[in-house]
Amino acid sequence: MTALLTLPVLGPLVAAALCLVFRRLNVQRAISFASLTVAAGCAVAVFVNVWGDGEVRVARMGGWPGSFAITFVADRLSAVMLLVALAAVTLVLIYAIGQRAPDERSSFYHPVYMVMSAGIAQALLAGDLFNLFVAFEILLMASYVLLTLEGTNEQIRAGTTYVVLNILESLVLLVAIGLVFAATGTVNMAELPERLAELPDGVRTSLHLFLLIAFGIKAAVFPLFFWLPDSYPTAPSSVSAVFAGLLTKIGVYCMIRTQTLLFPGEASDLIVVVGILTMVIGIIGAVSHQNMKRILSFHIISQIGYMVFGLGIGGEAAIAATVFFLVHQIPVKTSLFLVEGIVSRDQGSSSLKEVSGLARRSPWLAVLFLLPALSLAGLPPFPGFLAKFSLVRAGLDAEHYVGVAIAITVSLFTLVSMVKIWVAAFWGEAKPSSVGQPDAVATVGLLRHHRLMATSTAVMVVGIVMLAVVAGPFFQFVTDAALQLLDPASYVSAVRSS
Amino acid sequence: MNFRPSAILDELVDRWLSKVAVLVAVYVTFRGHNAPGGGFAGGLVVGGVFVLQFLTGREPHIRHRPIRRPTLLLGFGLLVALVTTVIPLVVDASPLESHIWKLNVPFIGEVKVVSSMFFDLGVFFVVVAVVLMVLLSLGARGESLVGDDGVGAS
Numbered sequence: 228m229t230a231l232l233t234l235p236v237l238g239p240l241v242a243a244a245l246c247l248v249f250r251r252l253n254v255q256r257a258i259s260f261a262s263l264t265v266a267a268g269c270a271v272a273v274f275v276n277v278w279g280d281g282e283v284r285v286a287r288m289g290g291w292p293g294s295f296a297i298t299f300v301a302d303r304l305s306a307v308m309l310l311v312a313l314a315a316v317t318l319v320l321i322y323a324i325g326q327r328a329p330d331e332r333s334s335f336y337h338p339v340y341m342v343m344s345a346g347i348a349q350a351l352l353a354g355d356l357f358n359l360f361v362a363f364e365i366l367l368m369a370s371y372v373l374l375t376l377e378g379t380n381e382q383i384r385a386g387t388t389y390v391v392l393n394i395l396e397s398l399v400l401l402v403a404i405g406l407v408f409a410a411t412g413t414v415n416m417a418e419l420p421e422r423l424a425e426l427p428d429g430v431r432t433s434l435h436l437f438l439l440i441a442f443g444i445k446a447a448v449f450p451l452f453f454w455l456p457d458s459y460p461t462a463p464s465s466v467s468a469v470f471a472g473l474l475t476k477i478g479v480y481c482m483i484r485t486q487t488l489l490f491p492g493e494a495s496d497l498i499v500v501v502g503i504l505t506m507v508i509g510i511i512g513a514v515s516h517q518n519m520k521r522i523l524s525f526h527i528i529s530q531i532g533y534m535v536f537g538l539g540i541g542g543e544a545a546i547a548a549t550v551f552f553l554v555h556q557i558p559v560k561t562s563l564f565l566v567e568g569i570v571s572r573d574q575g576s577s578s579l580k581e582v583s584g585l586a587r588r589s590p591w592l593a594v595l596f597l598l599p600a601l602s603l604a605g606l607p608p609f610p611g612f613l614a615k616f617s618l619v620r621a622g623l624d625a626e627h628y629v630g631v632a633i634a635i636t637v638s639l640f641t642l643v644s645m646v647k648i649w650v651a652a653f654w655g656e657a658k659p660s661s662v663g664q665p666d667a668v669a670t671v672g673l674l675r676h677h678r679l680m681a682t683s684t685a686v687m688v689v690g691i692v693m694l695a696v697v698a699g700p701f702f703q704f705v706t707d708a709a710l711q712l713l714d715p716a717s718y719v720s721a722v723r724s725s
Numbered sequence: 726m727n728f729r730p731s732a733i734l735d736e737l738v739d740r741w742l743s744k745v746a747v748l749v750a751v752y753v754t755f756r757g758h759n760a761p762g763g764g765f766a767g768g769l770v771v772g773g774v775f776v777l778q779f780l781t782g783r784e785p786h787i788r789h790r791p792i793r794r795p796t797l798l799l800g801f802g803l804l805v806a807l808v809t810t811v812i813p814l815v816v817d818a819s820p821l822e823s824h825i826w827k828l829n830v831p832f833i834g835e836v837k838v839v840s841s842m843f844f845d846l847g848v849f850f851v852v853v854a855v856v857l858m859v860l861l862s863l864g865a866r867g868e869s870l871v872g873d874d875g876v877g878a879s
Contacts, residue, residue, distance in 0.1 A: 230814045237820060241807045247800025290822035297821075338800075 231273050232286035232299045235266040235313060235348040243341035255337040256324050263320055263344060267313040277306040281707055283721035294415035298354030300722055303708035304550060308480055309351045311557045315472050316344045318683040322565055323465035325679025326572060330376040330463050343369035350477050356404045356414040367393050370474065373466045374458060382461045389458035396444035403437035410434060417722035419489055420715045435490045442485065446478025448535055449504040452528045456512060460520040464568025471527050472561030479534045479553055486538050487712040498539030503630050506532030506637045513644045519567045519577040522644055526603065529637055530556055536630055537618045545621035547709035552614040555694055559599045562687040566596045569680050584657030589674050593653050598688050604642035610694040734781045746774045757845050764845035768852025779860055795857035802850025809844040
């Protein structure tokens with residue numbers, strides 16, 4: 228078990244080191260792909276193990292006892308997140324190799340991408356707050372490089388905002404962890420719950436707010452969201468797909484941990500309000516923009532709002548819905564950005580004013596866009612519908628009528644803005660491709676120029692559909708995950724006794 | 726770089742201080758297991774030598790010496806550290822767990838070698854490489870590092 232839990236982090240790091248030593252592009256590609264396959268394989272094994280009996284799996288580094296070691300912990304939530312995250316990272320790597328964008332051909336792309344994957348895995352497995360901070364730093368450092376690797380003016384400008392905001396976030400997080408340590412004498416997540424419970428209310432609340440602000444910046448919740456739609460669209464599509472699909476979700480994951488393990492159910496009204504405002508502000512941005520990537524970036528924010536709203540409601544049903552939402556958002560968001568990448572590579576732009584007639588050029592591309600888009604909007608029978616439906620039902624049970632009404636309205640506008648993309652980009656007159664043959668206006672053949680990109684996007688979309696197919700057992704799984712989250716004592720005793 | 730070399734500083738730094746500093750760095754690195762020091766501190770001392778060379782008005786020697794590509798050194802250091810981390814998994818211990826060998830070296834006596842020393846050496850190389858990369862990209866001729874690795878061509 229120790230190997231299974233640590234290899235998702237160590238494997239990509241070893242690959243990063245090897246990629247720095249070997250500079251041949253094809254060698255780097257092989258190394259990256261191999262290590263992510265190993266990491267994803269370990270994640271599958273961890274998931275299967277945890278799915279079986281639901282027990283919390285623990286690995287300690289260095290053979291040190293208890294809270295002295297770097298602890299990796301996998302409960303149901305971590306296991307499923309790790310699996311989905313590593314699968315997404317692997318598919319995006321294949322896509323990036325197929326895209327052959329200038330940034331991927333830089334000899335720094337692969338090492339940095341590997342470091343980011345390791346950081347993502349570590350953040351999901353971290354068993355103490357400081358380890359979590361280190362994981363955040365690892366993935367943030369790598370994301371700074373990935374965001375600005377092409378070095379265009381636009382990227383540097385947006386990268387500056389991104390770097391400043393995230394350094395601020397790191398600082399807040401570090402201060403928060405320092406204060407937690409000063410108040411309790413530990414940063415181990417299995418020891419914190421009972422030590423935090425002994426603190427005076429004022430101290431608890433301020434520690435809680437510090438952590439929420441730090442994770443809130445990362446998750447791009449209202450009012451700390453503004454950096455996201457500014458910086459993500461400037462990155463190459465494969466990079467913004469990972470950022471969109473994973474980095475904000477890790478912020479939400481940490482918020483879930485904070486709300487269930489460290490400060491169970493506290494400040495939930497605040498979180499509900501923040502969630503609702505995040506939904507609304509995100510959808511307003513999405514409706515008002517005309518560029519595919521910007522629209523999708525604002526959608527990230529509004530969807531984060533749903534998760535935060537669910538987290539604020541609390542209780543078994545709402546947390547289960549939140550976890551379901553979180554897991555399903557990763558492939559949905561990633562695949563939408565991947566489709567956008569194919570569009571902008573083929574047409575040279577993803578502005579809705581310049582792109583049209585894609586459905587005529589390539590019905591398959593239209594399908595690849597439509598399925599995740601409908602899932603994002605929450606239409607049956609897609610998993611997005613199940614996520615939203617269970618969230619709304621939990622909201623009604625908890626008598627959050629206003630929030631539920633807003634959530635449904637926002638959902639409607641999500642559909643509106645997806646239809647906007649559909650009408651502008653996929654209907655209408657077909658335009659010639661900017662790559663391949665000049666006469667490529669032919670009815671078929673857009674994806675023929677982008678086989679690898681199309682395949683990895685298709686695998687991800689199939690994953691979304693599969694999530695709908697296995698929705699029954701999977702919903703049972705997330706309900707179990709929610710029960711596990713709502714019982715911090717089981718987490719604590721499992722980590723301590725291991 | 727068209728700085729005019731300053732003869733006295735140049736002489737001092739290159740002839741004397743560099744060698745002493747490297748010795749100090751080796752000492753600092755190896756005492757790291759039980760006393761203050763270690764790979765990070767040792768790497769910084771060596772990095773300091775390169776910074777001093779740079780401050781005397783010349784490009785650091787690296788361009789003409791074995792370490793022309795700091796990324797290679799970075800990768801090598803990282804690899805050494807990570808291999809030390811992963812090897813315990815093979816023998817069914819937890820990652821980063823260290824093993825202690827006691828060797829009898831003639832004339833010196835018993836020497837304690839800890840496997841985490843290799844981790845420290847890896848860190849040492851990483852730190853040196855990072856200092857070199859900073860110097861090369863921010864200090865001397867920025868484009869030489871950039872050109873070498875093919876980034877920022879656009």
